[in-house]
Amino acid sequence: MASQRRFDLNHVLDQMVEVFWRKGYAATSIQELEAATNLNRPSLYAAFGGKEEMFLAVLRRYGDKYNAHLMAALQQPGSAREALCLYFDKLAAQLSDHHLPPGCLLANTVLEFGSAKEALGRYVREQLAMIESGFYQAIRRGQIENEFRRSLDPRVMARLLTATAEGMALLARSDFGEAALRDIARSALLALDAPGAVTSANRFEARSPEAVPLGPTGL
């Protein structure tokens, strides 16, 4: 019986990732998760707890499989500019990979839970802060190595690149293919070379303390 058999947790999570990624949290029913995993409701509840706990486990699995390699690209040694290009090339390829659901599960979840006070909301904001911090550190590295001008505000540019990645994720759910997504990323990176600069007058407004990333570079 399904409720008594042992199963590979990561394999089950992969099947649930697929459903939630395609449909979103609210639109996914326990019946669909049962069908995707070939496990019944008591087995799923016994393994994960309720739907919210299932989804948190799914988000963590998604992060390991689909976000960790992007964050690693940002930290590759050598040119910071090339690291940023690599991040965005990998992102454009993943967002439009026809073997995967379109777009990005994290971006979908920002829409559903970005401002929620509960664990899901906190998790999503932490992930966004981690991405923003990754961009910040790459830009700072590029400034220290004289690839980027010192007059750039790395926090503002990190926010631009975060918004660019999220906008790409959203448009990948429509009819934007890989080349169009790559164009978007490459043109956002042009802003790093523009003669002007945007300096935020009020850099920390409206962001909760938990969302301010504290990276090893002392952001």
Place this chain on the structure above:
Amino acid sequence: MASQRRFDLNHVLDQMVEVFWRKGYAATSIQELEAATNLNRPSLYAAFGGKEEMFLAVLRRYGDKYNAHLMAALQQPGSAREALCLYFDKLAAQLSDHHLPPGCLLANTVLEFGSAKEALGRYVREQLAMIESGFYQAIRRGQIENEFRRSLDPRVMARLLTATAEGMALLARSDFGEAALRDIARSALLALDAPGAVTSANRFEARSPEAVPLGPTGL
């Protein structure tokens, strides 16, 4: 009785816009629409048809109230750069207006229906193409008036600004406030002044013909 009384259609639509904007299509129940509009299910079905038709009417109402003034900003006479800044200032203010649900109903709907073959999917792609076309025409105008370099690819830059607007809409559902959103827009506009240029090798890949905007400037 609710089912027999006459009602102001736009007022009812405004109440339904609020619910769908906050919760998304899938997570909104007819009961919630009944509660928000103070109309019962038969009245709602008689007025609109099914849930999908209600949502299409809601999207059109949303466009009239919350997108038309942004598109008008892009077309204001004078400097194209100022028109783009005005668009994004208005967008940042609207996305973070505490009297409205956070973010943008259209962006939410791109996630839910961006690739759907049905009427909702077509409507969403048409709206995205209209926004992209608005940016394209403003950038072309700026090139003709020598505000922007002729070597810019206006289609690529229009895509960047579309992705920026959608990324801002997504981050507004999290903890990004108005100043942070404005920083993102201003730094994206810096890309218009960068010395480099991104020219797409394959500009029309993966976009369906219906999504290619054909504006009066002969895009």
